[in-house]
Amino acid sequence: MTYPASLVAIGGSAGSLQVILTLLDTINAGFSIPVLLVLHRDPQGESRLEELLSFRSHLVVKEVEDKDIVERGHLYLCPADYHVLIEDDGSFSLDYSEKEHFSRPSIDLAFRAAADVYKEKLVGILLSGANADGAAGLRYIKERKGTTVVQQPADALVRYMPDQALQQSSADFILTGAELTHFLQRLYYVSP
Amino acid sequence: MEPTKTIFLSDEDIELLINDMAVTYGYDFSDYSKASFKRRIERLLMIDHLSSFAELRYRILHDESYFQHVVEEISVTVTEMLRDPGFYRILRDTVVPLLATYPFIKVWHAGCATGEEVYSMAILLQEAGLLHKTLLYATDMNPAALAKARSGIFPLSQMQQYSKNYVASGGTRDFSSYYTASYHLAQFDPALSEKMIFATHNLVTDFSFNSFQLILCRNVLIYFNKKLQDRVLSLFDESLEANGFLALGTKESIRFSSVAPKYKQIAGKEKLWKKVK
Secondary structure (H helix, E strand, C coil): CCEEECEEEEEECCCCHHHHHHHHHHCCCCCCCCEEEEECCCCCCCCCHHHHHHHHCCCEEEECCCCCECCCCEEEECCCCCEEEECCCCEEEEECCCCECCECCCHHHHHHHHHHHHHHHEEEEECCCCCCCCHHHHHHHHHCCCEEEEECHHHCCCCHHHHHHHHHCCCCEEECHHHHHHHHHCEEECCC | CCCCCCCCCCHHHHHHHHHHHHHHHCCCCCCECHHHHHHHHHHHHHHCCCCCHHHHHHHHHHCHHHHHHHHHHHCCCCCCCCCCHHHHHHHHHHHHHHHCCCCCEEEEEECCCCCHHHHHHHHHHHHCCCHHHEEEEEEECCHHHHHHHHHCEEEHHHHHHHHHHHHHCCCCCCHHHHEEEECCEEEECHHHHCCEEEEECCCCCCCCCCCEEEEEECCCHHHECHHHHHHHHHHHHHHEEEEEEEEECCCCCCCCCCCHHHEEECCCCCCEEEECC
């Protein structure tokens, strides 16, 4: 079975980076669906995350700037200390308003904004983390007929975030980090 | 924990609301970034404990004071002093020495919210010995935020972070010498605010009102769509003297705007441009 997608939105917090790096290492070169990465990051640290991800990925890694257009073959990284939203025309809008779940970027906000635009063509993936952010956003995606994936709690370094997600809604897929690569390779790109 | 009960709005709801506010009060939010505008309204429903979108609409239409409150809540006032120290370091090392050559310096903080960045700038100018010959115009559409800015009183709990930002931006004094702490508040030195002029100004509808050598508008354009960004950048262009400087937020850009060819970015990744044409 294969699944259509215009965007894959991945949320994660503590313990999610390793999963993402493995994913980037193993995903095949033909994969070109745009990916939005919403990670809780330290707003103070001079982050090398963009470089680190670039090094590991054949996708073009870009930290989102305001009004960037979502493009195929790109992996977008939410900048530290900004919320990332998506407009109907497929451009990103940044937002520096109040934190949600003590987080900016907030996974909930990014998931909701992406679901408003992409609806059933959005795939939302929630990984390891010690925070409830993302759970409500994943439910929102599901209510709009998007596809939802939660990292198997037992497989997550910190299972709180996946547990919260599964408490709030049933996910379409509950996968280990290793299974995620195969899952992504079963997606095919459709225009929004 | 119980999941927060949030009312989510449709595109049609947002259009209705924007139309109501334009027709009834003459405020035009139609060129705001829709995704973040929607978030502001959904947040408003939650903090005001409204039970439905219809209730919100009714209150806005029938109660002007409530509408003013809505305007204040739509405007994002989250800000901090010396945010992005790397930016302030460039400002301090590169822009301030050039401002020094003018007999009289005029700076505009557009969309200053509660004013933390205006005080940051005043500190830089005072340390360069330039504050006495400067006027800092600070404008925002939100009068409640401006009142806070005017007071120069900020939460004491923030000072540790601001002090770190100050050191990282190249500050060499004791940051605490700029404020007096009392209980949970920090009152900034009135000498800093002496040269500040606060006024309401709406970037959507108001015009250029003076000329400046430096305009700062950081993390305001992100709430606007490209069309409105272009209008505002043209407004800044009209208001900026030749060889003047324009400063935006770290993730903002002038590249989509019609004024872009007249500007040259002065320092690597920091969002500081010089008007060269």
